Amino acid sequence: MTDMRTAFIDTTTALLDEDPRTALVLADISASQFASAGHRHPDRVLNVGIREQLMIGVAGGLALTGLRPIAHSYATFLVDRAYEQIKLDLDHQGVGAVLVSIGASYDGSAEGRTHQSPGDVALFDSLGDGWTVRVPGHPDEVAPLLRDAVTTDDPIYLRLCEQRNAEAYPGATRLRVLRRGLTNAPLVVAVGPMLGPTLAATEGIDVTVAYTHTPRPLDTPGLRALANTDVVLVEPYLAGTSSALVSRALADVPHRLLALGVGQTDLRRYGDPADHARWHGLDADGLRRSISAFLGSVGG
Amino acid sequence: MTTTLPTDSSARLPGLIRRLTGDEKHAPSAHSTVDVLQVLYDRVLRVTPDTADDPERDRFLLSKGHGPAAYYAVLAAHGFIPDAWLDDLAGPESRLGHHPDRLLVPGVEIGSGSLGHGLGLAVGTALGLRAQGLRKARVYVLLGDAELDEGSNHEAIAYAGATGLDSLTAVVVDNESASHGWAGGIASRFTVNGWTADTIDGRDHEALYAALTGHRPGHPHLVVARIESKG
Numbered sequence: 180m181t182d183m184r185t186a187f188i189d190t191t192t193a194l195l196d197e198d199p200r201t202a203l204v205l206a207d208i209s210a211s212q213f214a215s216a217g218h219r220h221p222d223r224v225l226n227v228g229i230r231e232q233l234m235i236g237v238a239g240g241l242a243l244t245g246l247r248p249i250a251h252s253y254a255t256f257l258v259d260r261a262y263e264q265i266k267l268d269l270d271h272q273g274v275g276a277v278l279v280s281i282g283a284s285y286d287g288s289a290e291g292r293t294h295q296s297p298g299d300v301a302l303f304d305s306l307g308d309g310w311t312v313r314v315p316g317h318p319d320e321v322a323p324l325l326r327d328a329v330t331t332d333d334p335i336y337l338r339l340c341e342q343r344n345a346e347a348y349p350g351a352t353r354l355r356v357l358r359r360g361l362t363n364a365p366l367v368v369a370v371g372p373m374l375g376p377t378l379a380a381t382e383g384i385d386v387t388v389a390y391t392h393t394p395r396p397l398d399t400p401g402l403r404a405l406a407n408t409d410v411v412l413v414e415p416y417l418a419g420t421s422s423a424l425v426s427r428a429l430a431d432v433p434h435r436l437l438a439l440g441v442g443q444t445d446l447r448r449y450g451d452p453a454d455h456a457r458w459h460g461l462d463a464d465g466l467r468r469s470i471s472a473f474l475g476s477v478g479g
Numbered sequence: 480m481t482t483t484l485p486t487d488s489s490a491r492l493p494g495l496i497r498r499l500t501g502d503e504k505h506a507p508s509a510h511s512t513v514d515v516l517q518v519l520y521d522r523v524l525r526v527t528p529d530t531a532d533d534p535e536r537d538r539f540l541l542s543k544g545h546g547p548a549a550y551y552a553v554l555a556a557h558g559f560i561p562d563a564w565l566d567d568l569a570g571p572e573s574r575l576g577h578h579p580d581r582l583l584v585p586g587v588e589i590g591s592g593s594l595g596h597g598l599g600l601a602v603g604t605a606l607g608l609r610a611q612g613l614r615k616a617r618v619y620v621l622l623g624d625a626e627l628d629e630g631s632n633h634e635a636i637a638y639a640g641a642t643g644l645d646s647l648t649a650v651v652v653d654n655e656s657a658s659h660g661w662a663g664g665i666a667s668r669f670t671v672n673g674w675t676a677d678t679i680d681g682r683d684h685e686a687l688y689a690a691l692t693g694h695r696p697g698h699p700h701l702v703v704a705r706i707e708s709k710g
Contacts, residue, residue: 202606202607202610204603222606222609222610223610225606227634227638228634228637228638230634230635230637230638232595232599232630232631232634233599233602233631233634233635233638235599236596236598236599236600236602236603236631236635237599237602237603237606238603239599239600239603240599240600240601240602240603240604240605240606240607241603241604241606241607241610242603242607243588243589243600243603243604243607244534244603244604244607244608244610244611244613245534245607245611246607246610246611248603263593264596264599264631267590267593267596268596268599268600271580271590272581272589272590272600273581273582
């Protein structure tokens with residue numbers, strides 16, 4: 180089965196053929212996979228070498244001339260390293276780009292902290308409210324989200340990873356209910372690849388499980404419609420990244436919030452992504468323990 | 480409508496700069512970029528207020544965004560902005576700040592201030608114009624010698640040179656303000672990467688004009704405009 184990175188490469192290759200406004204900027208990562216596209220479109224497939232600051236600067240310049248740039252690398256190099264370029268060469272210039280990352284929070288488990296970016300979505304939150312953040316949970320969500328992104332000039336971040344849910348829900352820009360609890364059941368919101376473990380973790384527990392691949396802008400009307408007293412967030416990046424948004428959305432409603440996600444600490448451990456999910460309490464067992472403890476605690 | 484533009488802004492610039500700075504004592508040459516900007520806008524750039532959105536226009540990107548008085552004055556002298564804007568620099572209602580913002584000032588191609596961003600944006604702009612077949616448009620970007628301390632510039636210098644991005648001209652105004660200097664010269668950082676370069680007297684308008692139009696096919700071009708030391 181195709182993975183998200185391959186879906187990105189195939190879709191972008193097709194977009195470069197179909198739409199002369201599309202341009203791709205790379206910093207060596209995935210460059211070999213775009214070699215044939217580069218032969219066909221040498222002026223629109225631009226590999227700047229291992230130069231991420233320049234990659235975003237070039238994307239900004241391309242956008243200033245009216246092209247629609249897609250820039251791509253590991254999240255930690257694309258976002259963490261080039262943060263000021265994203266802030267100034269895109270946002271401050273009033274232009275957008277499609278930034279597509281791989282690696283996510285701990286796909287690079289064996290590579291270590293240098294290849295991990297649990298804080299990328301939080302960094303986009305620091306830039307204001309202009310960015311759309313897409314966190315697909317299945318490879319089949321990637322192509323429609325990418326095709327939709329290049330039809331606009333908006334700033335859009337597409338965060339790809341190696342984990343996947345059992346099914347794709349390309350239309351889940353807003354919260355989509357996948358399991359409905361009884362009246363006043365707690366609401367569990369799963370973002371992107373957290374849906375699979377969340378469904379497994381809440382099996383047999385009376386909760387409503389809602390899914391989205393688009394945490395920014397967060398579907399706050401949907402959240403208000405679905406939320407009762409207890410709300411649980413399950414996010415595949417830093418725990419609590421969306422807490423402020425949920426608190427604001429429910430400011431006039433008595434509620435309790437449990438925000439699950441990746442911990443702040445550099446674990447300094449290798450292993451595989453499933454190990455990291457377990458260490459961060461994001462596997463089904465860990466989620467079940469956290470959610471059960473929260474729902475069973477006083478005040479629920 | 481056609482707008483008649485001055486081809487020699489030297490008579491107006493001192494008065495316009497004084498409106499910005501309120502400084503009666505210092506001549507315009509106190510501003511490090513004034514001569515480069517004057518020659519560019521008077522004689523080199525194919526851009527006017529009427530063509531400020533034309534895809535075929537030449538682009539000027541001020542990377543060294545601090546101390547923009549001379550830039551604003553030249554923009555006013557050429558009719559991009561009203562003279563009256565110069566009287567309220569960085570006021571609460573002013574469109575002109577201590578660093579220019581492209582969304583606030585007509586004719587300004589990039590917002591700048593944080594050093595080391597203009598050259599990368601200029602490379603992207605040149606690439607975007609090339610990809611759209613807009614081959615007449617040239618991209619000029621102005622930096623300071625101390626600004627070259629920022630490593631991001633060296634990413635752009637190496638890449639533009641390696642790919643022969645010949646619609647790009649970088650101008651480095653050199654007033655020897657880099658804390659650790661540039662042993663071996665500024666031009667060598669560029670030429671070793673395949674740029675052509677002219678190092679000239681940055682107050683000499685004929686030398687500036689020759690250098691700013693002295694680009695050669697197949698290579699990005701550098702103009703080092705040397706002026707009196709800041710120290």
